[in-house]
Amino acid sequence: MAASVLGKRSRRDAAQQDVEAASPTKKRHTRHSAPRIYEDQCTDTAAVLPAVTRRNRTTKRNSQNDEPEPEFEPENLPLPFSTPSTTRFKDVFAASSLSTPKHRIKLTGGILTPRTNRTPTTPRSKSVYAAARQLFTQSAYPSRLVGRDAERRQLQSFVDDALASKRGACTYVSGPPGTGKSALVQEIFQSFTAGGAVKTSVVNCVTLRSADQVMAKLGQDLDLPSAKGKRPGIMHLQQSLTSNTKHGMYLVLLDEIDSLLDSDSEFLYRIFECAMRPTSSLILIGIANALDLTDRFLPRLKTGDLKPHLLPFLPYTATQMSDIIAMKLRSLLPAESSADAAFVPFMQPAAIQLIGKKIASQTGDLRKAFSLARRTIDQVEQDTARQMSAETCTTPVKQPFAELANLPTQLPPSPPQRSPVKAPVSQSGSDGSHGLLLTVETAPRATIGHVAKLASSIFSNGALSRLAGLNLQQKAVLCSLVANEKRRSERDPFKTPSKSSSRILTVKDLFEKYARLCQRDDGLLQPLKKTEFRDVIASLETLGLVHESAGRTSTLFSGSKMASKAGRNAEDRQLVSAVSVSEMKESLNGPGGDLLQRLLDE
Ligand SMILES: Nc1ncnc2c1ncn2[C@@H]1O[C@H](COP(=O)(O)OP(=O)(O)OP(=O)(O)O)[C@@H](O)[C@H]1O
Ligand SMILES: [Mg+2]
Known part of the structure; x- marks a missing residue:
């Protein structure tokens, strides 16, 4: 370490010297008195040359300061000279300063540089949560598959x-x-x-x-x-x-x-x-x-x-995914564990179920469920660390040491139990090593709130990235729909709604509204033809940004959805957007942003 640090330091120093040698302003700061070189009447060329160089630079400096110095008149110079191309300052000082060794210097005896890991492992990996996180990494050793x-x-x-x-x-x-x-x-x-x-x-x-x-x-x-x-x-x-x-x-x-x-x-x-x-x-x-x-x-x-x-192979159902995650987590319980059969460490059952449900509703891809589980464990670990360091900080320390005797009456109340299993060891250490002292059974578990928070951030980000990929016309159509929904939601609840304002837009209505809004801006945005408009709607549906409203024809209230769909014209399908107004607003930067903003604010 010493050698490498030394090497780095000297390299930086040399670089600084280079910079300083190249910069006259810096030099002026570092040298406090100009060397008086020509006081001794030297006639030897070899001896004079370095002095000439310095004199020449000093002349430049003095000319900047408008201070005449007679001894630097050109006729006083003993020999014609040219400015050397090499940086002599570096050479002059090289002998006294440390130079960066090009190679590692092998010293006799023991190696002085300790072979420490250059990318030290984060202390996080030592915590009890590391094993749980590891279960859900891509490179995890595949244990026997659950189910199938x-x-x-x-x-x-x-x-x-x-x-x-x-x-x-x-x-x-x-x-x-x-x-x-x-x-x-x-x-x-x-x-x-x-x-x-x-x-x-x-x-x-x-x-x-x-x-x-x-x-x-x-x-x-x-x-x-x-x-x-x-x-x-x-x-x-x-x-x-x-x-x-x-x-x-x-x-x-x-x-x-x-x-x-x-x-x-x-x-x-x-x-x-x-x-x-x-x-x-x-x-x-x-x-x-x-x-x-x-x-x-x-x-x-x-x-x-x-x-x-x-x-x-069919996609995994929510229950199958939850079972797989629960089984994986349970595999971390020690053989002699006293936990009951239903106990799952690190995550509450409701949280696991929510992971299953969220992913099953999107893709059914178990890798995504594992990824969400991993992030949930990260989250609960961070929360635990924060909570425990807060507890450590707020521990009353007013009493002198002498009074901290093992008297039961003076002991602080025991911390709340974190899991159904009895905690065998203290939960936190004063050195911040709380994660190390927790066990698989006592580690605080992720709640449904952890998963909900993460899932909402992940899935809403998905909508944002899909919105970012839309072209101007697609955005304009979506803006028209979102603007209508915004108007409906802002409606005075005490006012009797008019038929048109309370209605969910059909494909036909949306086309008319979109065309009207486009024309309003002096035809700046040329409206699409009806067939093109239908294509745009189809593309928005494919991206999951728009979907057909179940509305009153919902299967919940009236027979089969298929039947109701078949009976309807494609133009009469009612559409609702799957993005919020704020997401829509956020995506309106870039070309045509202000135009689209006006559509949204109609
Ligand atoms: N039933 C299961 N129990 C435990 N782990 C599982 C189960 N099914 C899949 N996995 C894990 O999920 C991950 C993805 O599985 P796998 O690679 O077999 O998917 P795949 O169907 O081959 O996907 P792709 O089509 O993308 O190749 C792997 O890490 C695997 O170990
Ligand atoms: Mg595969």
């Missing part, structure tokens, strides 16, 4: 049957992101890899650039005989995987196969087809998001009457 029992059974029996019959087969697993497809298939593969009875290969097609690379990886993992004299191609791969019964069966997972569709759909077709040949030793599992990938992109399979097994 039906899918697990299907996949397991698919592989078992193929192995028992010694016949190749293939299955295509599909489903939206974050539904546990890769995790489950890999979990099943692990049992076979550990057994060693089958050769396995797991290939993520996104990480490899082409089908050639996929084939090379397969050849390597499965230890296939290499093609003699030829580049290993699909024909060779097919040959190795179909006429090779003495080597046993091959179990292959091709994940994210949709990434090969554009460039290498032929390869995909060939490998699926190869797995379904009667002589095949290949048990293939392909994974992608699209439900109908094999039908849509590999139609030749259908024409050849080759039908892979299909296994769709």
Whole structure:
């Protein structure tokens, strides 16, 4: 440390010297008296030159100050000179100042520089919450998956049957992101890899650039005989995987196969087809998001009457996601824990349920639920730290030490219990190490409020970023709708509402209103044609910024929503916006902002 600090310091000093040497104004501050160089009558050229340089600079300084100095007259100079190009001040002082070593100087004996971590770990990671946070990180070691029992059974029996019959087969697993497809298939593969009875290969097609690379990886993992004299191609791969019964069966997972569709759909077709040949030793599992990938992109399979097994994964429901989070958190409880069976550390059950509900209503992607859980744990950790340091600060310290005897009457009231489990140790330390003294069972748990606060900030930010991506016309249409809603909400509640002002706008009404508002500004914003307007509405609906109002035709009160929808004209659909006035206002910066602002304030 010392050496490195020293190095840094001297480098900075040298730089400062450079700067100072280059800047005459600075120099003037640092030198207090001009050297009187020409007092000794030196005639030796070598001895005079440095002095000449200094004299020359001093002349410049003095000329700035308008002070005549006769000894610097040009005829007094013994030799013609030129200003040296090198910075002599640096050289002159180099001997006395520290120079930055170019390399680490190896000292004999012990190394003086302590090898400390340059990016020290934050003290936060030592707290009891770190383990909980770690459970929900992307890189977390995947524990056994919770649930997905039906899918697990299907996949397991698919592989078992193929192995028992010694016949190749293939299955295509599909489903939206974050539904546990890769995790489950890999979990099943692990049992076979550990057994060693089958050769396995797991290939993520996104990480490899082409089908050639996929084939090379397969050849390597499965230890296939290499093609003699030829580049290993699909024909060779097919040959190795179909006429090779003495080597046993091959179990292959091709994940994210949709990434090969554009460039290498032929390869995909060939490998699926190869797995379904009667002589095949290949048990293939392909994974992608699209439900109908094999039908849509590999139609030749259908024409050849080759039908892979299909296994769709549905998005997780709110309950499933809550169960997964709760199970993960419970796994942190020590084996000897006295907590009751329903107790979940770090988060109250209501908070976990809210995470499940929030994410299920948006995407059903478990990664997003994990991310929200992680942020909730961060939040509760920060709150706990704040609360505990406040408690530590407010501890009365007026009494002298002598009086702090272990008298029960003088003890401060015990802190409120933070969880249903009894706290075995003190909750906070005077050195701010409170997080270290909490245990999994006693750590304060996240409440529903923590989750609600985070979710609202996350999801409303989503609306803002979607608004930022809109073009002028899309914003103008949305402004017209939001302006109408604003007017409705500002209406005097004691005034009898007129029919037009209390009405939710239909597509037709909105078009008329939008066109009227556009014309109001001297036609500065040219209104769209009706067909274009409909496209804009469709795009806003897709972005989730506008949606159809259930209104009086809500399924809650009147029969089927589908029926009511079908009976209505597209123009009569009632629209409501999914953004608040403040969000809309915030998004109106940029070109045309004032124009849109006037639409909003109509
Ligand atoms: N049932 C589960 N129990 C515990 N963890 C799960 C479960 N399902 C998924 N996970 C975790 O969720 C994360 C996402 O799962 P996975 O990668 O399998 O999703 P995916 O369906 O393959 O998504 P994508 O289509 O984006 O590849 C992983 O960290 C995984 O460990
Ligand atoms: Mg995946």
